[in-house]
Every structure is written in C-alpha cells, then in structure tokens.
Amino acid sequence: MIRLSNVSHAYDGEPVVDDASLSVEPGEVVAIIGPSGVGKTTLLRVLSLSLEPDAGTVELDGDSVWDADEDRRLALRRRVGMVFQDASLFDATVARNVEYGLRVRRGWNDRIRDGLRSVLGSNGTPRAVEEALDVVGLSDTLDQEADSLSGGEAQRVSFARALAYEPRFLLLDEPTSDLDPRNTGLIEDAIREARDRDIGVVVATHDMHQAERIADRVGVLLGDGFTEIGPTETIFEDPSDERTRKFISGELVY
Amino acid sequence: MPLEPVVGLLQGFLDLPFRDGYVPSVVYVSLYVSVIAVALSTLFSIPAALAMGFTDFPGKQFVKSVINTGMGFPSVVVGLLVLFAVSNRGPLGALDLVFTKEAMIMSQFVLATPPITAISLAAITGVSDNVRDAARVLGGTRLDTALVVIKEARYGIATAVLAGFGRAISEVGSVLIVGGNITGADGVSKTRTLTTAIQLEARQGRYETAMVLGAVLVAVVLTVNAIVVRLGDTGVNR
Numbered sequence: 389m390i391r392l393s394n395v396s397h398a399y400d401g402e403p404v405v406d407d408a409s410l411s412v413e414p415g416e417v418v419a420i421i422g423p424s425g426v427g428k429t430t431l432l433r434v435l436s437l438s439l440e441p442d443a444g445t446v447e448l449d450g451d452s453v454w455d456a457d458e459d460r461r462l463a464l465r466r467r468v469g470m471v472f473q474d475a476s477l478f479d480a481t482v483a484r485n486v487e488y489g490l491r492v493r494r495g496w497n498d499r500i501r502d503g504l505r506s507v508l509g510s511n512g513t514p515r516a517v518e519e520a521l522d523v524v525g526l527s528d529t530l531d532q533e534a535d536s537l538s539g540g541e542a543q544r545v546s547f548a549r550a551l552a553y554e555p556r557f558l559l560l561d562e563p564t565s566d567l568d569p570r571n572t573g574l575i576e577d578a579i580r581e582a583r584d585r586d587i588g589v590v591v592a593t594h595d596m597h598q599a600e601r602i603a604d605r606v607g608v609l610l611g612d613g614f615t616e617i618g619p620t621e622t623i624f625e626d627p628s629d630e631r632t633r634k635f636i637s638g639e640l641v642y
Numbered sequence: 643m644p645l646e647p648v649v650g651l652l653q654g655f656l657d658l659p660f661r662d663g664y665v666p667s668v669v670y671v672s673l674y675v676s677v678i679a680v681a682l683s684t685l686f687s688i689p690a691a692l693a694m695g696f697t698d699f700p701g702k703q704f705v706k707s708v709i710n711t712g713m714g715f716p717s718v719v720v721g722l723l724v725l726f727a728v729s730n731r732g733p734l735g736a737l738d739l740v741f742t743k744e745a746m747i748m749s750q751f752v753l754a755t756p757p758i759t760a761i762s763l764a765a766i767t768g769v770s771d772n773v774r775d776a777a778r779v780l781g782g783t784r785l786d787t788a789l790v791v792i793k794e795a796r797y798g799i800a801t802a803v804l805a806g807f808g809r810a811i812s813e814v815g816s817v818l819i820v821g822g823n824i825t826g827a828d829g830v831s832k833t834r835t836l837t838t839a840i841q842l843e844a845r846q847g848r849y850e851t852a853m854v855l856g857a858v859l860v861a862v863v864l865t866v867n868a869i870v871v872r873l874g875d876t877g878v879n880r
Contacts, residue, residue, distance in 0.1 A: 436779050438775070438778055462781075462783065468779070469780065472772055472775070476770070476772035476776040477773075477776075478773060478776070478790060478793070478794065479793070479794055480793075488777075488780055488782075489780045492780070492782045492783070492786045546776075549780065553780075
C-alpha cells in the first residue's frame with residue numbers, strides 16, 4: 389500500500405499541495421480529479437517517490453520512504469511505475485524503450501554482456517516486453533523507432549514501458565488528455581488489465597467521465613488537499629462535500 | 643595550360659619523401675597529439691557538462707561565461723602559458739616537457755576543452771526534462787539517468803567532440819610554441835605536425851609540398867568527421 393499522510397509541498401513559497409492524505413491498495417484504480425494547476429502532477433510526483441514533500445510522510449508497504457537510506461529508497465522506487473502526460477519516450481526503438489525498466493534492474497555484468505550481444509545483433513526480446521506491448525495492442529511495433537509512432541501509439545508504448553517490469557503501483561498523469569477516443573479506450577482497457585494483475589493504479593485526470601468509467605475510488609482535489617475521497621458512485625451520485633458537488637455538477641468553474 | 647597547377651601538385655605529391663617516413667610521421671604526430679588531447683578533454687568535459695546541466699550551484703553563470711570565453715581564447719597565448727608552465731622554472735619544470743608531444747597534448751587539451759564542454763552542455767540541457775524524469779521514475783539510478791541523457795544528446799556531443807578535434811588538429815600557434823616543430827636527424831617528425839609543417843614549407847617557398855600537406859590535413863579531418871558521424875548514427879543507437 390502507498391500511503392500519503394498530511395503531505396504539503398510548495399514551489400518557491402507558493403503552496404501547491406496542502407495537507408493531502410491518500411492511500412492506495414494494490415488492485416484498485418484511484419482517480420484524482422480536479423482542475424488544472426491544482427497540484428495533481430505534484431501529488432503524483434510525491435507518489436512516485438521522486439519528489440520529497442516539504443511536510444508529511446510517504447509510506448510504501450510499511451516503509452517510510454524519506455527516512456530510508458538511498459539504496460532502500462531506490463528499491464522502493466522500483467516498485468512504482470509512471471506514465472507522463474506526453475509519452476516521453478527515449479530516442480530508440482520501441483523494444484529498447486519498453487525494456488528500459490527491466491534493463492536498469494539488472495546487474496552491470498549482465499547489462500554489459502547484453503550490450504555486446506545487441507551490437508552483434510543476436511539479442512532476443514524479453515518475454516515481459518512482448519507481453520507488455522501486447523496489453524496495449526502494439527506487439528508488432530517492436531523494432532520501430534519511437535519517433536516514428538503516432539501520438540496515441542507513443543502513449544501506449546509509454547504505458548507498456550511502465551508495465552513491463554511489473555510495478556506494484558502505476559501512476560498515470562493525464563494519460564489520455566491528448567488522445568483520440570480510440571487510443572483513449574485502449575489505454576483505459578490497459579488500466580483495467582493492470583488492475584486485474586493486482587497493480588494499484590492512480591490516474592490524475594480532468595476528465596470526470598473517464599474517472600467514472602475506470603475508477604474504483606475518486607479523490608477530488610480542489611486546491612487545499614482533497615475535499616473528498618470515496619467510492620466512485622458516492623462521489624458522483626451523492627457527494628457529502630458541498631464544493632465537490634458543485635465541481636461535479638459544473639457549477640464550480642475554475 | 644590550365645592543368646599546370648594540378649600537374650605541379652601531383653608532382654609535388656610524388657616528390658614528397660613518403661618512403662623516408664617524413665609525411666607519415668608528420669601525420670602520425672598530428673593525430674597522436676590531437677586524438678589523445680581530444681580524448682582526455684572529452685573524458686573531462688562530458689562529466690563537467692553533465693554536472694553543470696544537472697545541478698545548480700552559486701557561480702554557475704560565471705563558470706559558463708568563463709567556458710564561453712575559453713572558446714575564443716587565442717591559441718598562441720595558451721601555448722605561451724603552457725610553455726611557461728613546463729619550462730625549467732615553471733611549476734611543471736621538473737617533468738622536463740619542453741618541446742615534447744606531451745606538452746603539445748597539454749596545450750591542445752586546454753584549447754579543446756572549452757568548445758567540447760560548451761557544446762555538450764548545450765546539447766545536454768536541450769534534452770527534455772520529461773525524458774530525464776522518465777529515466778528516473780522507471781527505476782534508473784543517477785548513473786542510468788546520466789547515460790540516458792548522454793544517449794539523447796549524442797548528436798550534439800558528437801558535434802562537440804568534432805569541434806574540439808577540429809580546433810586541435812588545425813591549430814598552429816600553440817603547438818609551434820610548445821612543440822618547437824622539430825624533426826630528428828633522420829628527417830622523421832618528433833614534434834612537427836601537419837600545420838607546423840605546412841607553415842614551414844610555405845615560408846621556405848615550397849608551395850607544392852605545402853599544398854599537398856594541406857590536402858592531407860583536409861583529408862584527415864574529413865575522415866575523422868565521417869567516422870564520428872557514422873558512430874553517432876548507428877553504433878550508439880542500438
């Protein structure tokens with residue numbers, strides 16, 4: 389379980405996340421909804437263990453992340469995967485991109501041996517890479533250069549790249565905001581597949597319909613921490629917080 | 643006759659004492675000095691550029707402007723400073739390096755480092771933050787992230803190394819001062835490079851020889867460029 393307790397963070401004295409608490413279990417999809425600029429990305433960066441918050445604690449499977457030493461934190465960080473709003477693929481083939489997470493988890497001896505083999509051209513593609521690409525329906529693109537993909541395909545490869553090393557948690561930052569309906573649907577299917585593999589998924593989105601479609605729970609972020617976190621149905625049908633209700637109904641415009 | 647200069651050039655080429663090993667030895671000294679200096683400079687410059695691209699520290703802008711100034715620093719002045727450093731009474735006098743290839747490597751290193759660092763830095767800072775974040779979030783260590791950034795910036799870094807090499811191999815002033823343009827009694831180059839040889843031949847009126855050596859120099863630079871561009875295109879990309 390990832391647990392954030394009373395997390396606050398500011399950039400240049402400007403508070404972005406204020407006193408937010410959230411916990412995510414493996415095998416559930418949590419959507420974080422809220423308008424742009426409300427700190428969703430910052431919250432995901434904290435969840436990805438790559439940003440130390442100014443205040444509050446971050447725990448992963450019982451370990452307090454920022455009290456751990458560097459090695460321990462790297463090990464914890466490696467249980468988490470992330471997909472960014474833009475695909476952020478490396479300038480290499482699709483296979484090399486998706487393999488990245490697996491590669492950095494291997495020892496240097498193996499990596500150098502693999503490097504030599506790939507120069508000699510006798511390197512097979514790991515099964516996990518093919519499987520991850522299969523989840524997003526792109527197993528036929530292995531040898532393509534990443535920069536030859538369409539935007540939607542690139543985002544699906546980015547998803548496969550985070551899935552390939554089987555993280556326990558997967559964080560998605562507006563993964564479909566630039567995509568057409570078909571690619572959006574494929575990403576949403578992949579999110580459900582990740583949940584079925586017992587991965588905890590957190591999706592930051594400003595698309596409320598998407599949250600309704602895929603999430604088990606929804607957290608509403610409207611400025612100062614979560615106004616409300618609860619089961620998707622409750623949040624959309626019967627929110628207890630007045631601001632949540634106004635935001636969902638569109639009365640609260642940012 | 644319009645072909646006369648070409649014939650002259652060919653004649654000059656044939657007359658060159660290839661067999662005595664003069665020209666090959668001059669090419670060898672040129673390449674030896676420039677390649678080692680640029681290799682050392684690259685080993686120093688890329689980590690320096692990575693450190694500057696990845697971190698903020700007080701005085702960073704100042705360091706940057708020092709490097710940028712270094713790109714235009716007059717090579718004869720560099721030669722003089724290195725000569726003072728290695729001369730008998732200089733701080734490195736004990737090493738006895740005056741008029742040696744090692745002293746030439748030192749001055750080429752000083753000349754090649756600013757362009758390699760500055761152009762590498764521009765290439766490294768041009769790599770998107772998102773790619774850097776992705777490398778880290780997907781489980782990369784600092785070293786993994788640095789390797790990803792180097793890979794993304796490989797074309798810019800290759801350009802940087804070529805710029806440094808171009809400056810080193812085509813430079814006359816400092817190698818003349820610290821190397822002395824010396825050949826042995828057998829006519830084989832000790833510290834004579836293509837550039838200093840051309841300068842000497844031209845001064846003595848042997849223009850054909852100077853032209854041929856000039857053609858050899860251009861051919862060497864072209865070959866090295868082609869090799870580096872090719873490596874950058876395929877080898878690293880796998």
